[in-house]
Amino acid sequence: MVDDRREGMATLRALLTEAVAGKGRIAMVTGAVATGKSELLYALAERAFDLGALPLTATGSPAESGLPLGVLSQLLHQAPLLDQQRVTTLRLLHEGARSQLPRDPATESIEHVDLQIVDALCTVLLELAERCPLVIAVDDVHHADRASQLCLAYLARRVKFANVMLVLSAAEHSPHLRTLFHTEILRQPHCRPVRLTHLSRDGVDARLGEDAARRFGAVVHALSGGNRLLVDALLEDLQTTGAPGDRYGEAVLACVRRLGPYVQETAHGLAVLGEPGSIGRLLGRGESEAAVAKSLQALAGAGLLVDGRFRHEAARSAVLAELDAADRIHLHRRAAELAHRDGATADVVAGHLLHASHAGDPWALSALEEAARLELRDNGVESAIEYLKLAWRTCDDERRRARIATTLVRAEWRINPSTPVGHLAGLTDALHKGHLGGGDTVVLAKALLWHGHTQDAMDVLGRLRELGEPDQETAAELAAARPWFRAIYPSFLPHLPEVGAVVSSFGVGRRIQSAGALADVLTHGPREETLATAEHILRGCRLDEMTMDTVETALLALTYTDRPGRAAPWCDAFIAEAETRRAPSRQARLAAIRAEIGLRGGDLAAAAADARHALAIIPAGSWGVAVGGPLGTLLLAGAAMGRLDDCLPEFNQPVPDAMLDTRYGLQYLRGKGRFNLMAGQPDQALRDFLLCGELMTRWKLDVPSFIAWRLDAAEALIALRNDDEARRLVNEQLSRCGRQSQRVRGSALRLLAAVSEVRHRPMLLRQAADLLQAGGDRYEYARLLFDLTEAYHATGEYRRAGMLGQRARALAKECHADSLRRALPRMDRDDPAGVPVLLSDAERRVAELAAEGYTNREISARLFITVSTVEQHMTRVFRKLKVSRRTELPETLADDART
Numbered sequence: 001m002v003d004d005r006r007e008g009m010a011t012l013r014a015l016l017t018e019a020v021a022g023k024g025r026i027a028m029v030t031g032a033v034a035t036g037k038s039e040l041l042y043a044l045a046e047r048a049f050d051l052g053a054l055p056l057t058a059t060g061s062p063a064e065s066g067l068p069l070g071v072l073s074q075l076l077h078q079a080p081l082l083d084q085q086r087v088t089t090l091r092l093l094h095e096g097a098r099s100q101l102p103r104d105p106a107t108e109s110i111e112h113v114d115l116q117i118v119d120a121l122c123t124v125l126l127e128l129a130e131r132c133p134l135v136i137a138v139d140d141v142h143h144a145d146r147a148s149q150l151c152l153a154y155l156a157r158r159v160k161f162a163n164v165m166l167v168l169s170a171a172e173h174s175p176h177l178r179t180l181f182h183t184e185i186l187r188q189p190h191c192r193p194v195r196l197t198h199l200s201r202d203g204v205d206a207r208l209g210e211d212a213a214r215r216f217g218a219v220v221h222a223l224s225g226g227n228r229l230l231v232d233a234l235l236e237d238l239q240t241t242g243a244p245g246d247r248y249g250e251a252v253l254a255c256v257r258r259l260g261p262y263v264q265e266t267a268h269g270l271a272v273l274g275e276p277g278s279i280g281r282l283l284g285r286g287e288s289e290a291a292v293a294k295s296l297q298a299l300a301g302a303g304l305l306v307d308g309r310f311r312h313e314a315a316r317s318a319v320l321a322e323l324d325a326a327d328r329i330h331l332h333r334r335a336a337e338l339a340h341r342d343g344a345t346a347d348v349v350a351g352h353l354l355h356a357s358h359a360g361d362p363w364a365l366s367a368l369e370e371a372a373r374l375e376l377r378d379n380g381v382e383s384a385i386e387y388l389k390l391a392w393r394t395c396d397d398e399r400r401r402a403r404i405a406t407t408l409v410r411a412e413w414r415i416n417p418s419t420p421v422g423h424l425a426g427l428t429d430a431l432h433k434g435h436l437g438g439g440d441t442v443v444l445a446k447a448l449l450w451h452g453h454t455q456d457a458m459d460v461l462g463r464l465r466e467l468g469e470p471d472q473e474t475a476a477e478l479a480a481a482r483p484w485f486r487a488i489y490p491s492f493l494p495h496l497p498e499v500g501a502v503v504s505s506f507g508v509g510r511r512i513q514s515a516g517a518l519a520d521v522l523t524h525g526p527r528e529e530t531l532a533t534a535e536h537i538l539r540g541c542r543l544d545e546m547t548m549d550t551v552e553t554a555l556l557a558l559t560y561t562d563r564p565g566r567a568a569p570w571c572d573a574f575i576a577e578a579e580t581r582r583a584p585s586r587q588a589r590l591a592a593i594r595a596e597i598g599l600r601g602g603d604l605a606a607a608a609a610d611a612r613h614a615l616a617i618i619p620a621g622s623w624g625v626a627v628g629g630p631l632g633t634l635l636l637a638g639a640a641m642g643r644l645d646d647c648l649p650e651f652n653q654p655v656p657d658a659m660l661d662t663r664y665g666l667q668y669l670r671g672k673g674r675f676n677l678m679a680g681q682p683d684q685a686l687r688d689f690l691l692c693g694e695l696m697t698r699w700k701l702d703v704p705s706f707i708a709w710r711l712d713a714a715e716a717l718i719a720l721r722n723d724d725e726a727r728r729l730v731n732e733q734l735s736r737c738g739r740q741s742q743r744v745r746g747s748a749l750r751l752l753a754a755v756s757e758v759r760h761r762p763m764l765l766r767q768a769a770d771l772l773q774a775g776g777d778r779y780e781y782a783r784l785l786f787d788l789t790e791a792y793h794a795t796g797e798y799r800r801a802g803m804l805g806q807r808a809r810a811l812a813k814e815c816h817a818d819s820l821r822r823a824l825p826r827m828d829r830d831d832p833a834g835v836p837v838l839l840s841d842a843e844r845r846v847a848e849l850a851a852e853g854y855t856n857r858e859i860s861a862r863l864f865i866t867v868s869t870v871e872q873h874m875t876r877v878f879r880k881l882k883v884s885r886r887t888e889l890p891e892t893l894a895d896d897a898r899t
Contacts, residue, residue: 009043020051025159034230038169057139060144069096079125121151227303232251269331270309271320328355332352381414381583398430409443479499481496482496511549514551514553514557534561535558535566538554543577564598592611595637601778632664642817677712689709731752743780746769750768794879
C-alpha cells in the first residue's frame with residue numbers, strides 16, 4: 001500500500017456524516033509515531049465545518065499526563081458555553097482535579113471516581129451537541145491524564161444516539177496506552193478502528209518524487225522504515241550533505257520524545273549499549289525486561305530500530321547527545337561494569353570505559369590493554385591508541401604504566417612516528433627509576449635514534465649495559481637489535497650490549513634472521529643464499545603490530561641484491577596490506593622502499609611519485625633521521641629526469657644532523673650529490689660522494705650493490721676534467737665487484753669508456769651493455785646507449801649510431817629521463833660539410849653563442865646557467881666536433897645563432 005491515510009480519511013468522513021445525522025460514532029485511530037495520525041484528525045476537524053459540525057480538539061502530552069482532567073479541560077474551554085454553564089463547568093473541573101483519582105491500573109474504573117462530576121462534565125458536552133453536532137478529537141490520547149481518559153470512556157458509552165463523533169488517536173505499542181481504556185473504547189459497537197502504517201517502498205518513492213526517489217529511494221526507505229518524519233528529514237540531509245545528518249537526528253529525537261519519558265529512557269539505554277541487552281539493569285529499573293521489551297517494540301514500531309538496533313549511527317549519536325554529560329558518563333561506566341560482570345569481550349568493556357573516561361579498577365586496566373592488543377591485531381590502530389591513552393592516564397603502578405607507554409609508542413608509530421615524542425621523556429625517566437623492562441628499553445633507544453636524540457639514545461643504551469645480565473626476553477630483543485643496528489645505525493652498534501646464545505620466540509627469531517640478511521647484504525654484498533632467505537621471510541610475514549621491522553629489512557635485503565624485479569611484487573603486496581590495516585606510517589615506509597625499487601629498475605617517474613607519496617603520508621619533519629631515504633631517492637630520480645626545479649624544495653629541505661650517523665644519511669648524500677652534479681656543481685657533488693664513501697668505509701658497509709660511490713665520484717671528476725683520478729676510482733670499483741654485481745660492473749665499464757681512447761670505447765660499451773641489460777636498470781642502460789651512440793659517431797660509424805640513437809631515445813622516453821633524451825644527438829639533418837650534427841640542444845645553444853664570440857661568463861648570463869655548466873658543454877662540443885679552440889667552430893653555428 002502506498003499511503004493508507006486516504007482510506008482512513010474516507011472511513012472518518014463516512015462516520016462523520018452518520019454522526020451529523022444523529023448516529024453517534026467513535027473512531028480509534030492507531031499507528032506508530034509519524035504515521036500521520038495527527039494530520040488525519042486535523043483534516044477531519046476542518047471537514048466538520050463543511051458539514052455544520054463544531055470541532056473540539058485536544059492533545060495529550062507526556063508533560064501534562066499528571067494534570068487531572070487536563071485534556072477534558074482543553075475540550076471544554078473551546079466549547080461555546082453560556083455564562084452560567086461556563087461558571088459551573090469551571091467549578092466542576094476544579095473539583096474534579098482536586099479529587100483523588102486511582103493510580104493503580106488494576107483499580108482503574110469509573111466507579112472509583114465521583115460519578116456526579118464525571119456525569120456533569122459529560123452532560124455539558126452532550127447538551128452542547130443538541131444545539132450543534134460535535135466532533136470531539138483527541139490526539140495522542142495515550143498521553144492523556146487518567147481522569148480525562150476515564151471521562152472519555154464514560155462519554156463514549158453515551159454518544160451512540162447523540163450528534164457526536166468522538167475520534168481518538170493513539171500510538172501503537174505505547175506503554176502509556178492503558179489496556180483497560182483502549183479495550184473500553186474499542187468494545188463499543190459504534191466504534192470503528194482505523195489503523196495507519198508507515199510507508200512502503202513505493203510510498204516512500206511517491207513522497208520523495210521521481211528524481212529524488214531514483215537517487216535516494218532505497219537508502220531513505222532503509223533508514224526511515226517508512227516513517228514520514230524521517231523520510232522528509234533524510235531527503236533534506238541527503239540533498240544537502242549526501243549523508244544522514246542533523247535533520248535526521250532531530251527527527252529521530254522528535255519521534256523518541258513523542259513516545260514518552262519511559263521509552264525515551266529506554267532509547268538512551270539502547271544508545272549507550274549499542275544493541276539490545278540488559279537495558280533494565282543498566283537504567284536501574286525494578287521492572288522486568290518484558291517492560292523494556294515493550295519500549296523497544298514502540299521504538300521499532302516508530303521505524304527507529306531494525307533488529308533491535310538504531311538504523312543508522314546518526315540516530316544513535318543524536319539520542320546519546322541528548323543525554324546530559326554526567327548521565328552519559330554514568331551510564332557508560334555502569335555498562336562497563338555490567339559487561340565485565342557478564343563476561344563480555346574486552347573491546348565491549350573497553351569501549352564503555354573509554355566513553356566514561358574511567359579505568360580506576362584493576363579489571364578495567366586489563367580490559368583496556370587486552371582490547372588494545374586485539375585492535376592492533378585487527379587493524380583498529382586508532383581505537384587501540386585511545387584505549388592505551390586511557391589506561392596510561394589512570395594507571396598508578398609506575399612499572400605497568402611504563403609498559404603501557406611503550407605499547408602506546410609502538411601503536412602511535414603506526415600512524416605518525418612524530419606522535420610518540422611526548423612519551424619519550426617519561427619512558428626515559430621510568431628507565432632511570434628502574435621501572436622499564438630491558439625489551440622496552442631497546443624500543444626506547446630506537447625511538448630516540450629515529451628522532452635524532454643521539455645522546456639520549458646512548459645514555460639509554462649505557463643504562464641497559466649497567467643492568468647487568470639481561471633476562472631471557474631482554475636478551476632476545478638485544479639479539480634482534482644487533483643486526484638491525486648494524487644495517488641502519490652502524491655508528492651506534494658499539495654502544496649496544498652483547499649477548500650470548502638466546503632462546504627466542506618465532507617472531508623474534510624471524511626479526512633476527514631478517515635484520516641479519518640486510519646486514520649481510522650491506523656488509524658482504526649480494527649472495528644467492530641471502531636472496532633465498534629474504535624471500536622465505538617475506539613469504540611467512542603479515543603486517544601485524546610486531547613485524548614491520550621484519551618486513552622492512554627483508555624487503556631492503558632483497559632490493560640491495562640487485563633484484564628489483566623480484567622485490568617489487570612483495571613490496572606492492574605489503575603496501576596493499578598496510579592500506580587495509582589503516583597504518584599510515586607503514587604505508588609511508590613501504591612507499592619509500594618501493595621508490596628505491598623503482599629507481600633501481602630505472603622507472604624514474606614511479607620512483608619520484610612513490611618518494612613524494614611517502615613524504616606526503618608522513619611530512620618530512622616527522623620522518624626523523626629516516627627522511628634521508630625518501631628524500632635521497634626523490635633527488636636521485638629528479639636529477640635523472642632533469643627536473644631540478646621541481647625538486648628544489650626537497651633539495652633545500654632541512655635535515656637532522658644525526659641523519660649522517662645512519663644508513664639514511666648515505667642515501668641522502670648520494671641523492672644530493674647527483675642533484676648537484678646535474679645542476680652543474682661537480683665540486684660540491686664530489687664532496688658529497690666522497691663523504692658518503694668515507695662513512696661507508698668507516699662503517700664497513702662499502703658494497704657497490706648498495707651505493708657505488710666511487711662511480712658517482714668518478715663521474716664528478718670527469719666533469720672536473722680529472723680523468724686520471726676518475727679512471728683510478730673506476731678501476732678500484734671494478735676490482736671490488738663480485739659476479740652478482742652486474743649492474744655496477746656495467747656502469748663502471750661505461751665510465752671507463754668515457755676516460756679511455758676513442759677507439760677503445762665501443763668495445764668497452766658493448767661489454768657494459770650486456771651487463772646492464774641483464775642487471776635490469778633501464779635508465780643506466782639508456783645512458784649506455786647514449787654513450788655508445790656518441791662512440792660510434794666519434795669512430796665514423798654513423799649508420800650504426802643512427803639506429804642506436806633511436807633505441808636510446810625511445811628508452812629514455814620510457815624511463816622519463818627527459819634530460820637524457822634532450823641530450824641525445826639529432827640525426828635528422830647534416831651540416832653543409834656533410835658532418836652529422838652531434839650536439840644536443842643545450843650544447844648547440846652554448847656552441848652557437850661561442851661561435852659568435854661570446855665569453856663563457858656572457859653565455860652563462862644569457863642562458864641563465866652557471867659558468868661551470870658552460871665549460872662542461874664546451875668540453876663536449878670540442879670533443880664531438882673534434883676541434884681544440886673556439887676559432888675552429890663551424891661557421892654554420894654562428895649563422896644559426898643569427899637566424
